[in-house]
Amino acid sequence: MAEYIDRKHSMTCKKGQNFIIEGAPVHGLYFVKKGKVKVAKTGLNGKEQIVRLARDGEIIGHRGFGAGHFYQISAVALEDTQLCNFNTDTLNEMLHKIPSLTFDLMSFYAEELNRSETKVKKFAQMTVREKVIDALLYINRKFGQNKGYLNIQLSRKEIADFAGTNDEQVIRVISALKKEGLIVSSGKKLGIKNVELLSKEISDHNFFLDS
Structure with missing residues (x-):
């Protein structure tokens, strides 16, 4: 891998910056x-x-690579974020010359397909x-909590866009969960007081397999 590491492009995106535009030409993978x-x-x-949230070490733009010439998704930094990018030509060369990388990427795609189908x-x-509830638990598994609150701040609209519902319904559910003592809030910040109890409500439907 050493000879390819020097060919990566590093960049920093400010909070709110869009670095992949849906429909734009594919220009490699981001990490x-x-x-x-x-x-x-x-x-x-x-x-x-919102189809998923990504954190340190995760890959973005993989569905465009090898499957078409245009990105089918967009990607926006939720905070100041450091990225690196390998362009398509470099990736093709790496996959042809490093079998272990090809195998790992193939396994990754198979796992992603399984998650999507489920x-x-x-x-x-x-x-x-x-x-x-499932969206909140997913966010908790992905980013954890800090001082009693989820270690990421999402607007009610963003939670709705991720949960596949609308702002009003999210506000109502959050209000009900607060009254039941299952979550706490302060401004945009949300915290889960009892993860195990909250998880029981969706135990039959818990399909987010990644952490």
């Missing part, structure tokens, strides 16, 4: 060195659907409350 990113896709009527199968069976 999050440090930071948080939301990956989204335009749905019906132009509504944004998500589609289970998603329709969940109530709005379950979708919001």
